[in-house]
């Protein structure tokens with residue numbers, strides 16, 4: 047039941063090289079290597095023209111286009127194949143006693159209460175999950191920015207408009223042309239937070255997307271019925287620290303980034319990298335140095351991705367106050383970016399993923 051819900055969610059699809067290496071290392075990257083698309087560049091579009099940022103030339107690295115939902119599926123399959131138990135659709139999940147040496151997680155499944163006694167709890171249960179919520183408010187410091195717009199996203203069974211992703215700054219608002227495969231496209235347009243999906247029939251979506259793209263791109267756009275359509279708000283959020291005794295937060299349970307730049311899943315992967323190393327050190331070497339350093343190490347990388355996602359969002363969207371002066375500043379920044387090797391290398395380094 048939960049399996050279906052999890053797999054039905056449509057999420058971003060750009061994997062950093064470090065994320066791919068991590069999936070490789072744990073043996074769940076076979077399908078990713080068969081089906082993922084390797085991208086060595088992205089395009090930035092503004093003032094009616096497109097400019098390529100060569101990620102590979104400036105960093106030696108690439109990104110892989112492979113849906114987050116597919117990563118989830120591969121991980122679920124790997125757990126099944128290894129005979130590991132996963133409990134889906136548990137109710138009343140409650141982490142507890144993690145400030146002692148004997149943490150536990152209790153939950154209700156099919157009317158029966160279960161209790162798991164454990165050494166550690168990994169709170170990887172998303173922004174709305176119980177792990178962070180179970181921490182006393184005084185023990186947490188939170189940082190938040192809400193953006194005054196949303197993204198309307200459409201998935202369609204059509205070939206992508208272009209071989210690489212196009213990020214567009216347009217007076218009518220941001221647009222992004224992405225893909226899941228060579229026959230499945232993912233498009234987004236910035237929309238109002240008041241908009242409802244049913245106010246956006248397919249034709250209206252395609253018309254709006256076309257208005258924000260250059261003529262040459264429009265000529266290559268293949269439209270078709272949407273197979274998924276949704277509106278997502280944009281938010282930056284960080285909770286500090288990421289460790290509470292024997293419970294560790296990882297991924298969206300601890301931080302949210304706006305989607306611009308596709309960092310959400312990649313940040314969850316780097317958290318898991320640090321945490322898994324720390325836990326291995328604890329068991330193999332009887333050292334708690336790794337788990338003691340987890341929160342600070344993870345947060346240092348998290349904040350850099352929070353900054354990058356905020357910056358991409360700020361540069362590419364229409365804000366209520368980016369009329370006039372603000373809009374000119376955005377264009378100046380974009381023009382600088384595509385004309386300076388230093389500036390485009392800086393974008394590229396962040397886009398392909400900062401080192402772990």
Ligand code: DHB
Nearest residue numbers: 058059224305306307308
């Ligand atoms: C996608 C989403 C993003 O936020 C992004 O920056 C790039 C691609 C996507 O869904 O394909």
